[in-house]
Amino acid sequence: MLFNSIDFAIFLPIVFVLYWLVVQKSLRLQNVLIVVASYVFYGWWDYRFLGLILFSTLIDYTIGILLQKTSIEKQRKALLWTSICVNIGLLGFFKYYNFFVDNFVEAFSFFGREIQPNTLNIILPVGISFYTFQTLSYTIDIYRRKLKPTKDPIAFAAFVSFFPQLVAGPIERASNLLPQFYKKRQFNYSNAVDGLRQILWGLFKKIVIADNCAQFANVIFDNYTEYSASTLWVGAIFFAFQIYGDFSGYSDIAIGTSRLFGFNLKQNFAVPYFSRDIAEFWRRWHISLSTWFRDYVYIPLGGSRGSKWSQVRNVFIIFIVSGFWHGANWTFMIWGVLNACYFLPLLIMKKNRMHTDVVAANSSLPTFKEIASIGLTFGLTLIAWVFFRSDTVVQAFDYVLRMFQWTFFSVPESRPRYLIILLMLFITVEWFGRRQLFAIEKLWLSYPRWVRLTIYYVIVITIFIFGGKEQEFIYFQF
DSSP states (O other), X not given: OOTTSHHHHHHHHHHHHIIIIISTTXXXXXXXXXXXXXXXXXXXXXGGGHHHHHHHHHHHHHHHHHHHHOOOHHHXXXXXXXXXXXXXXXHHHHHHHXXXXXXXXXXXXXXXXXXXXXXXXXXXXTTHHHHHHHHHHHHXXXXXXXXXXXXXXXXXXXXXXXXXXTTTOOOOOHHHHGXXXXXXXXXXXXXXXXXXXXXXXXXXXXXXXXXXXXHHHHXXXXXXXXXXXXXXXXXXXXXXXXXXXXXXXXXXXXXXXXXXXXXXXXXXXXXXXXXXXXXXXXXXSSHHHHXXXXXXXXXXHTTTOSOXXXXXXXXXXXXXXXXXXXXXXXXXXXXXXXXXXHHHHHHHTXXXXXXXXXXTTTSSSXXXXXXXXXXXXXXXXXXXXXXXXXXXXXXXXXXHHHHTSGGGGSOOSXXXXXXXXXXXXXXXXXXXXXXXXXXXXXXXXXXXXXXXXXXXXXXXHHHHHHOOSOXXXXXXXX
16 A cells, blocks of 8 residues: 555545544554554555564564573574574565576576576565564564563564554664553644644655656666766756655655654654765665664674774675665665765774764855765765666666766756756755754744645645656665
Protein backbone atom coordinates (compact mmCIF):
# COMPACT_ATOMS: atom_id res chain seq x y z
CA MET A 1 0.00 0.00 0.00
CA LEU A 2 1.48 3.32 -1.07
CA PHE A 3 1.34 6.45 1.09
CA ASN A 4 0.41 8.41 -2.04
CA SER A 5 -2.52 6.14 -2.97
CA ILE A 6 -6.29 6.30 -2.57
CA ASP A 7 -6.07 3.02 -0.67
CA PHE A 8 -3.96 4.60 2.07
CA ALA A 9 -6.17 7.71 2.12
CA ILE A 10 -9.05 5.37 3.08
CA PHE A 11 -7.00 3.02 5.28
CA LEU A 12 -5.46 5.68 7.54
CA PRO A 13 -8.70 7.38 8.76
CA ILE A 14 -10.30 3.99 9.45
CA VAL A 15 -7.37 2.85 11.60
CA PHE A 16 -7.20 6.27 13.27
CA VAL A 17 -10.90 6.19 14.26
CA LEU A 18 -10.70 2.61 15.54
CA TYR A 19 -7.51 3.38 17.46
CA TRP A 20 -8.73 6.50 19.28
CA LEU A 21 -12.50 5.91 19.56
CA VAL A 22 -12.99 2.15 19.77
CA VAL A 23 -9.96 0.66 21.57
CA GLN A 24 -8.56 3.77 23.29
CA LYS A 25 -9.18 2.43 26.81
CA SER A 26 -7.14 -0.71 26.33
CA LEU A 27 -3.41 -0.46 25.63
CA ARG A 28 -3.25 -4.12 24.61
CA LEU A 29 -6.12 -3.73 22.14
CA GLN A 30 -4.40 -0.66 20.67
CA ASN A 31 -1.26 -2.72 20.13
CA VAL A 32 -3.28 -5.58 18.64
CA LEU A 33 -4.94 -3.11 16.27
CA ILE A 34 -1.53 -1.81 15.21
CA VAL A 35 -0.33 -5.35 14.46
CA VAL A 36 -3.48 -6.17 12.45
CA ALA A 37 -3.36 -2.84 10.60
CA SER A 38 0.35 -3.32 9.87
CA TYR A 39 -0.18 -6.80 8.45
CA VAL A 40 -3.06 -5.53 6.31
CA PHE A 41 -0.89 -2.63 5.14
CA TYR A 42 1.98 -4.94 4.18
CA GLY A 43 -0.21 -7.75 2.85
CA TRP A 44 -1.91 -5.28 0.52
CA TRP A 45 1.26 -5.46 -1.57
CA ASP A 46 1.75 -9.26 -1.40
CA TYR A 47 0.21 -11.32 1.41
CA ARG A 48 2.61 -14.22 0.74
CA PHE A 49 5.47 -12.40 2.48
CA LEU A 50 3.60 -11.83 5.72
CA GLY A 51 5.05 -15.15 6.82
CA LEU A 52 8.56 -13.71 6.59
CA ILE A 53 7.75 -10.89 8.99
CA LEU A 54 6.00 -13.29 11.36
CA PHE A 55 8.95 -15.71 11.21
CA SER A 56 11.52 -12.96 11.93
CA THR A 57 9.33 -11.71 14.77
CA LEU A 58 9.04 -15.14 16.42
CA ILE A 59 12.75 -15.93 16.00
CA ASP A 60 14.04 -12.69 17.52
CA TYR A 61 11.38 -12.57 20.25
CA THR A 62 12.38 -16.09 21.35
CA ILE A 63 16.12 -15.45 21.08
CA GLY A 64 15.73 -12.26 23.11
CA ILE A 65 14.14 -14.16 25.98
CA LEU A 66 16.74 -16.96 25.80
CA LEU A 67 19.59 -14.44 25.87
CA GLN A 68 18.22 -13.04 29.11
CA LYS A 69 17.94 -16.49 30.70
CA THR A 70 21.55 -17.54 30.22
CA SER A 71 24.81 -15.99 31.36
CA ILE A 72 27.03 -18.57 29.67
CA GLU A 73 28.95 -16.66 27.03
CA LYS A 74 29.16 -19.52 24.53
CA GLN A 75 25.40 -19.99 24.62
CA ARG A 76 24.80 -16.27 24.29
CA LYS A 77 27.09 -16.05 21.26
CA ALA A 78 25.38 -19.06 19.70
CA LEU A 79 21.98 -17.41 20.16
CA LEU A 80 23.23 -14.11 18.74
CA TRP A 81 24.72 -15.79 15.70
CA THR A 82 21.51 -17.73 15.19
CA SER A 83 19.62 -14.44 14.99
CA ILE A 84 22.24 -12.91 12.68
CA CYS A 85 22.43 -15.93 10.37
CA VAL A 86 18.66 -16.36 10.11
CA ASN A 87 17.97 -12.69 9.42
CA ILE A 88 20.92 -12.05 7.12
CA GLY A 89 20.34 -15.45 5.50
CA LEU A 90 16.78 -14.53 4.53
CA LEU A 91 17.87 -11.09 3.37
CA GLY A 92 20.76 -12.57 1.39
CA PHE A 93 18.63 -15.20 -0.29
CA PHE A 94 15.90 -12.86 -1.48
CA LYS A 95 18.15 -9.96 -2.34
CA TYR A 96 21.49 -11.38 -3.45
CA TYR A 97 21.08 -15.02 -4.55
CA ASN A 98 20.87 -14.32 -8.28
CA PHE A 99 23.57 -11.66 -8.04
CA PHE A 100 26.12 -14.10 -6.63
CA VAL A 101 25.12 -16.88 -9.03
CA ASP A 102 25.43 -14.59 -12.06
CA ASN A 103 28.82 -13.26 -10.97
CA PHE A 104 30.03 -16.80 -10.20
CA VAL A 105 29.09 -17.85 -13.74
CA GLU A 106 30.79 -14.77 -15.24
CA ALA A 107 33.97 -15.48 -13.28
CA PHE A 108 34.21 -19.00 -14.70
CA SER A 109 33.36 -17.75 -18.18
CA PHE A 110 36.35 -15.42 -17.98
CA PHE A 111 38.60 -18.49 -17.66
CA GLY A 112 36.88 -20.28 -20.55
CA ARG A 113 34.57 -22.48 -18.49
CA GLU A 114 30.87 -22.34 -19.26
CA ILE A 115 28.45 -23.10 -16.42
CA GLN A 116 24.71 -23.32 -16.71
CA PRO A 117 23.35 -21.03 -13.99
CA ASN A 118 20.55 -22.19 -11.73
CA THR A 119 18.91 -18.85 -10.98
CA LEU A 120 15.47 -18.39 -9.50
CA ASN A 121 12.65 -16.01 -10.23
CA ILE A 122 12.85 -14.41 -6.81
CA ILE A 123 10.57 -11.53 -5.85
CA LEU A 124 12.23 -9.12 -3.40
CA PRO A 125 9.90 -8.58 -0.42
CA VAL A 126 9.26 -4.88 0.10
CA GLY A 127 11.03 -3.47 3.14
CA ILE A 128 12.98 -6.63 4.04
CA SER A 129 16.23 -4.65 4.40
CA PHE A 130 14.56 -2.30 6.86
CA TYR A 131 12.73 -4.64 9.22
CA THR A 132 15.65 -7.10 9.15
CA PHE A 133 18.02 -4.44 10.50
CA GLN A 134 15.39 -3.34 13.01
CA THR A 135 15.01 -6.81 14.53
CA LEU A 136 18.77 -7.42 14.43
CA SER A 137 19.44 -4.32 16.51
CA TYR A 138 17.06 -5.74 19.14
CA THR A 139 18.94 -9.02 19.63
CA ILE A 140 22.36 -7.36 19.39
CA ASP A 141 21.45 -4.81 22.09
CA ILE A 142 20.16 -7.58 24.36
CA TYR A 143 23.37 -9.53 23.80
CA ARG A 144 25.36 -6.41 24.73
CA ARG A 145 23.15 -6.05 27.84
CA LYS A 146 22.06 -2.59 26.71
CA LEU A 147 18.43 -3.67 26.54
CA LYS A 148 16.17 -6.07 28.39
CA PRO A 149 13.98 -8.36 26.26
CA THR A 150 10.26 -7.81 26.17
CA LYS A 151 7.92 -10.52 27.41
CA ASP A 152 4.99 -9.02 25.54
CA PRO A 153 4.77 -10.73 22.11
CA ILE A 154 2.07 -8.32 20.89
CA ALA A 155 4.20 -5.26 21.70
CA PHE A 156 7.21 -6.84 19.99
CA ALA A 157 5.16 -7.77 16.91
CA ALA A 158 3.90 -4.19 16.76
CA PHE A 159 7.48 -2.90 17.03
CA VAL A 160 8.68 -5.09 14.13
CA SER A 161 5.72 -4.47 11.83
CA PHE A 162 4.71 -0.88 12.74
CA PHE A 163 3.12 0.11 9.45
CA PRO A 164 4.21 3.78 9.11
CA GLN A 165 7.89 2.84 8.89
CA LEU A 166 7.66 -0.84 7.96
CA VAL A 167 8.74 -0.78 4.31
CA ALA A 168 11.18 2.14 4.06
CA GLY A 169 12.13 3.24 7.56
CA PRO A 170 13.28 5.07 9.53
CA ILE A 171 15.07 2.02 10.95
CA GLU A 172 14.07 2.31 14.58
CA ARG A 173 15.99 1.00 17.56
CA ALA A 174 14.11 -1.09 20.09
CA SER A 175 15.43 1.19 22.84
CA ASN A 176 13.44 4.09 21.36
CA LEU A 177 10.31 2.58 19.80
CA LEU A 178 9.57 -0.57 21.80
CA PRO A 179 9.04 1.17 25.20
CA GLN A 180 6.41 3.37 23.55
CA PHE A 181 4.22 0.28 23.10
CA TYR A 182 4.22 -0.25 26.89
CA LYS A 183 2.87 3.18 27.79
CA LYS A 184 -0.74 4.24 27.65
CA ARG A 185 -1.19 6.75 24.86
CA GLN A 186 -3.52 9.73 25.03
CA PHE A 187 -4.63 11.69 22.00
CA ASN A 188 -2.73 14.96 21.74
CA TYR A 189 -4.26 17.51 19.40
CA SER A 190 -1.06 19.52 19.02
CA ASN A 191 0.99 16.42 18.11
CA ALA A 192 -1.68 15.33 15.65
CA VAL A 193 -1.65 18.70 13.92
CA ASP A 194 2.15 18.63 13.73
CA GLY A 195 1.89 15.11 12.30
CA LEU A 196 -0.54 16.23 9.62
CA ARG A 197 1.73 19.14 8.76
CA GLN A 198 4.67 16.75 8.37
CA ILE A 199 2.60 14.36 6.25
CA LEU A 200 1.62 17.28 4.03
CA TRP A 201 5.24 18.28 3.50
CA GLY A 202 6.21 14.68 2.85
CA LEU A 203 3.52 14.33 0.18
CA PHE A 204 4.71 17.58 -1.41
CA LYS A 205 8.27 16.26 -1.54
CA LYS A 206 7.18 12.97 -3.06
CA ILE A 207 4.45 13.97 -5.50
CA VAL A 208 5.50 17.47 -6.55
CA ILE A 209 9.30 17.33 -6.30
CA ALA A 210 10.38 13.69 -6.63
CA ASP A 211 7.84 12.45 -9.18
CA ASN A 212 8.25 15.46 -11.46
CA CYS A 213 12.05 15.34 -11.27
CA ALA A 214 11.85 11.64 -12.09
CA GLN A 215 10.17 12.32 -15.43
CA PHE A 216 13.10 14.36 -16.71
CA ALA A 217 15.84 12.41 -14.93
CA ASN A 218 14.62 9.15 -16.47
CA VAL A 219 14.58 10.58 -19.99
CA ILE A 220 18.09 12.00 -19.66
CA PHE A 221 19.62 8.89 -18.05
CA ASP A 222 17.92 6.53 -20.50
CA ASN A 223 19.18 8.54 -23.51
CA TYR A 224 22.32 10.14 -22.06
CA THR A 225 24.44 9.62 -25.19
CA GLU A 226 22.19 12.05 -27.07
CA TYR A 227 22.62 14.98 -24.69
CA SER A 228 25.24 17.63 -24.00
CA ALA A 229 27.38 17.66 -20.87
CA SER A 230 25.35 20.51 -19.38
CA THR A 231 22.15 18.49 -19.83
CA LEU A 232 23.77 15.47 -18.15
CA TRP A 233 24.51 17.65 -15.12
CA VAL A 234 20.87 18.74 -15.14
CA GLY A 235 19.85 15.08 -15.25
CA ALA A 236 22.06 14.33 -12.23
CA ILE A 237 20.57 17.30 -10.37
CA PHE A 238 17.04 16.14 -11.14
CA PHE A 239 17.88 12.65 -9.88
CA ALA A 240 19.46 14.09 -6.73
CA PHE A 241 16.23 15.90 -5.90
CA GLN A 242 14.17 12.93 -7.01
CA ILE A 243 15.81 10.55 -4.56
CA TYR A 244 15.89 13.15 -1.77
CA GLY A 245 12.26 14.19 -2.24
CA ASP A 246 11.18 10.58 -2.59
CA PHE A 247 13.00 9.10 0.37
CA SER A 248 12.87 12.01 2.81
CA GLY A 249 9.24 12.49 1.76
CA TYR A 250 8.51 8.90 2.77
CA SER A 251 10.26 9.45 6.10
CA ASP A 252 8.23 12.62 6.75
CA ILE A 253 4.97 10.80 6.03
CA ALA A 254 6.04 7.89 8.22
CA ILE A 255 7.05 10.10 11.15
CA GLY A 256 3.94 12.29 10.76
CA THR A 257 1.64 9.26 10.63
CA SER A 258 3.30 7.84 13.74
CA ARG A 259 2.59 11.09 15.59
CA LEU A 260 -1.11 10.68 14.79
CA PHE A 261 -1.03 7.50 16.86
CA GLY A 262 1.06 8.93 19.71
CA PHE A 263 4.48 7.65 18.66
CA ASN A 264 7.73 9.55 18.12
CA LEU A 265 10.17 8.25 15.52
CA LYS A 266 13.73 9.46 15.01
CA GLN A 267 14.53 12.12 12.43
CA ASN A 268 15.86 10.49 9.26
CA PHE A 269 16.94 13.47 7.14
CA ALA A 270 18.31 16.86 8.16
CA VAL A 271 18.66 18.99 4.98
CA PRO A 272 21.64 16.96 3.69
CA TYR A 273 22.14 19.05 0.55
CA PHE A 274 23.17 22.00 2.73
CA SER A 275 26.15 20.01 4.02
CA ARG A 276 29.61 21.58 3.87
CA ASP A 277 31.53 18.31 3.48
CA ILE A 278 30.80 14.63 2.90
CA ALA A 279 31.12 13.75 6.58
CA GLU A 280 28.37 16.22 7.40
CA PHE A 281 26.31 14.89 4.48
CA TRP A 282 26.37 11.39 5.95
CA ARG A 283 25.33 12.70 9.35
CA ARG A 284 22.29 14.23 7.66
CA TRP A 285 21.37 11.65 5.00
CA HIS A 286 19.38 8.51 5.96
CA ILE A 287 20.40 9.03 9.56
CA SER A 288 18.82 5.82 10.86
CA LEU A 289 20.87 3.65 8.47
CA SER A 290 24.11 5.63 8.89
CA THR A 291 23.94 5.39 12.68
CA TRP A 292 23.00 1.68 12.45
CA PHE A 293 26.15 0.91 10.47
CA ARG A 294 28.17 3.13 12.78
CA ASP A 295 27.00 1.37 15.96
CA TYR A 296 26.82 -2.23 14.75
CA VAL A 297 29.60 -2.42 12.13
CA TYR A 298 32.00 0.54 12.22
CA ILE A 299 32.59 0.83 15.97
CA PRO A 300 32.91 -2.97 16.52
CA LEU A 301 35.57 -2.97 13.78
CA GLY A 302 37.50 -0.37 15.76
CA GLY A 303 36.01 2.79 14.33
CA SER A 304 38.48 5.64 14.14
CA ARG A 305 40.72 4.07 16.77
CA GLY A 306 43.94 2.26 15.97
CA SER A 307 46.38 2.84 13.12
CA LYS A 308 45.65 4.90 10.02
CA TRP A 309 45.49 1.69 8.00
CA SER A 310 42.80 0.35 10.33
CA GLN A 311 40.84 3.57 10.04
CA VAL A 312 41.06 3.53 6.24
CA ARG A 313 40.03 -0.14 6.16
CA ASN A 314 37.03 0.51 8.42
CA VAL A 315 35.86 3.45 6.32
CA PHE A 316 35.97 1.41 3.13
CA ILE A 317 34.21 -1.52 4.77
CA ILE A 318 31.39 0.63 6.12
CA PHE A 319 30.75 2.43 2.83
CA ILE A 320 31.01 -0.69 0.68
CA VAL A 321 28.62 -2.56 2.98
CA SER A 322 26.30 0.43 2.87
CA GLY A 323 26.42 0.37 -0.92
CA PHE A 324 25.78 -3.37 -1.01
CA TRP A 325 22.82 -2.94 1.36
CA HIS A 326 21.15 -0.78 -1.28
CA GLY A 327 21.12 -3.45 -3.94
CA ALA A 328 22.68 -6.39 -5.74
CA ASN A 329 24.58 -4.40 -8.34
CA TRP A 330 28.20 -3.35 -8.69
CA THR A 331 27.05 0.23 -9.27
CA PHE A 332 26.01 0.49 -5.62
CA MET A 333 29.39 -0.75 -4.43
CA ILE A 334 31.20 1.76 -6.67
CA TRP A 335 28.90 4.41 -5.17
CA GLY A 336 30.02 3.28 -1.72
CA VAL A 337 33.71 3.32 -2.73
CA LEU A 338 33.35 6.86 -4.11
CA ASN A 339 31.85 8.10 -0.86
CA ALA A 340 34.65 6.39 1.08
CA CYS A 341 37.21 8.20 -1.10
CA TYR A 342 35.41 11.50 -0.46
CA PHE A 343 35.41 10.83 3.28
CA LEU A 344 39.01 9.66 3.74
CA PRO A 345 40.80 13.05 3.42
CA LEU A 346 38.54 14.44 6.15
CA LEU A 347 39.29 11.48 8.40
CA ILE A 348 43.05 11.59 7.81
CA MET A 349 43.18 15.36 8.48
CA LYS A 350 40.83 14.88 11.46
CA LYS A 351 38.26 17.26 9.98
CA ASN A 352 35.37 14.79 9.77
CA ARG A 353 33.72 16.37 12.85
CA MET A 354 34.31 19.94 11.77
CA HIS A 355 30.67 20.72 10.88
CA THR A 356 28.34 19.38 13.55
CA ASP A 357 25.92 22.31 13.65
CA VAL A 358 23.53 23.51 10.97
CA VAL A 359 24.97 25.78 8.30
CA ALA A 360 24.60 29.52 9.01
CA ALA A 361 23.33 28.70 12.49
CA ASN A 362 23.32 32.33 13.63
CA SER A 363 22.43 34.09 10.38
CA SER A 364 19.81 33.94 7.69
CA LEU A 365 22.26 33.61 4.78
CA PRO A 366 25.46 31.56 4.32
CA THR A 367 28.87 33.09 3.80
CA PHE A 368 30.69 32.81 0.46
CA LYS A 369 32.93 30.14 1.99
CA GLU A 370 29.90 28.14 3.10
CA ILE A 371 28.30 28.50 -0.35
CA ALA A 372 31.51 27.21 -1.95
CA SER A 373 31.69 24.27 0.48
CA ILE A 374 28.04 23.38 -0.08
CA GLY A 375 28.51 23.63 -3.86
CA LEU A 376 31.58 21.39 -3.86
CA THR A 377 29.93 18.79 -1.61
CA PHE A 378 26.79 18.80 -3.74
CA GLY A 379 28.86 18.42 -6.92
CA LEU A 380 30.72 15.40 -5.53
CA THR A 381 27.42 13.92 -4.40
CA LEU A 382 25.97 14.34 -7.90
CA ILE A 383 28.82 12.32 -9.42
CA ALA A 384 28.24 9.55 -6.88
CA TRP A 385 24.48 9.62 -7.60
CA VAL A 386 25.22 8.86 -11.26
CA PHE A 387 26.54 5.44 -10.20
CA PHE A 388 23.58 4.94 -7.89
CA ARG A 389 21.13 5.66 -10.73
CA SER A 390 22.86 3.89 -13.62
CA ASP A 391 22.03 0.32 -14.62
CA THR A 392 25.65 -0.75 -15.16
CA VAL A 393 29.11 0.38 -14.11
CA VAL A 394 30.09 0.94 -17.75
CA GLN A 395 27.10 3.20 -18.29
CA ALA A 396 27.89 5.14 -15.12
CA PHE A 397 31.53 5.79 -16.08
CA ASP A 398 30.48 6.77 -19.59
CA TYR A 399 27.86 9.17 -18.19
CA VAL A 400 30.39 10.79 -15.83
CA LEU A 401 33.03 11.19 -18.57
CA ARG A 402 30.48 12.85 -20.81
CA MET A 403 29.61 15.29 -18.00
CA PHE A 404 33.07 16.85 -18.40
CA GLN A 405 33.08 17.39 -22.15
CA TRP A 406 33.32 20.84 -23.71
CA THR A 407 29.52 20.96 -24.12
CA PHE A 408 29.44 21.61 -20.39
CA PHE A 409 29.30 25.31 -21.31
CA SER A 410 26.33 24.91 -23.66
CA VAL A 411 22.71 25.64 -22.76
CA PRO A 412 21.02 22.46 -21.43
CA GLU A 413 18.45 20.93 -23.76
CA SER A 414 16.20 20.00 -20.83
CA ARG A 415 15.26 22.90 -18.56
CA PRO A 416 11.55 22.75 -17.66
CA ARG A 417 10.73 26.17 -16.27
CA TYR A 418 7.91 25.09 -13.99
CA LEU A 419 10.10 22.46 -12.33
CA ILE A 420 13.02 24.86 -11.91
CA ILE A 421 10.68 27.34 -10.20
CA LEU A 422 9.29 24.59 -7.96
CA LEU A 423 12.81 23.48 -7.01
CA MET A 424 13.85 27.04 -6.18
CA LEU A 425 10.79 27.48 -3.95
CA PHE A 426 11.42 24.08 -2.37
CA ILE A 427 15.07 24.87 -1.63
CA THR A 428 14.06 28.24 -0.15
CA VAL A 429 11.54 26.65 2.21
CA GLU A 430 14.06 23.95 3.20
CA TRP A 431 16.67 26.63 3.87
CA PHE A 432 14.50 28.68 6.20
CA GLY A 433 13.30 25.51 7.92
CA ARG A 434 16.75 23.93 8.17
CA ARG A 435 16.87 24.19 11.98
CA GLN A 436 13.62 22.23 12.39
CA LEU A 437 12.82 18.51 12.39
CA PHE A 438 11.06 19.10 9.06
CA ALA A 439 11.05 22.23 6.95
CA ILE A 440 7.57 23.59 7.73
CA GLU A 441 7.45 22.47 11.37
CA LYS A 442 7.50 26.03 12.70
CA LEU A 443 7.47 28.13 9.55
CA TRP A 444 4.55 30.55 9.37
CA LEU A 445 3.34 29.73 12.91
CA SER A 446 3.64 33.40 13.85
CA TYR A 447 1.33 34.33 10.97
CA PRO A 448 -2.44 34.75 11.46
CA ARG A 449 -4.40 31.51 11.25
CA TRP A 450 -6.05 32.41 7.95
CA VAL A 451 -2.63 32.99 6.36
CA ARG A 452 -1.32 29.63 7.56
CA LEU A 453 -4.42 27.84 6.29
CA THR A 454 -4.09 29.59 2.94
CA ILE A 455 -0.49 28.39 2.61
CA TYR A 456 -1.47 24.82 3.51
CA TYR A 457 -4.32 24.86 1.01
CA VAL A 458 -1.93 26.14 -1.66
CA ILE A 459 0.38 23.19 -0.92
CA VAL A 460 -2.58 20.78 -1.14
CA ILE A 461 -3.73 22.29 -4.44
CA THR A 462 -0.16 22.13 -5.79
CA ILE A 463 -0.03 18.43 -4.90
CA PHE A 464 -3.24 17.78 -6.83
CA ILE A 465 -2.13 19.88 -9.81
CA PHE A 466 1.27 18.22 -10.19
CA GLY A 467 0.27 14.79 -8.99
CA GLY A 468 -0.37 12.14 -11.60
CA LYS A 469 -0.08 8.39 -11.66
CA GLU A 470 0.72 6.71 -8.35
CA GLN A 471 4.45 6.01 -8.30
CA GLU A 472 6.24 3.70 -5.90
CA PHE A 473 8.88 5.08 -3.57
CA ILE A 474 12.46 4.49 -4.72
CA TYR A 475 13.54 2.77 -1.54
CA PHE A 476 10.86 0.09 -1.86
CA GLN A 477 13.36 -1.78 -4.06
CA PHE A 478 16.00 -1.75 -1.31
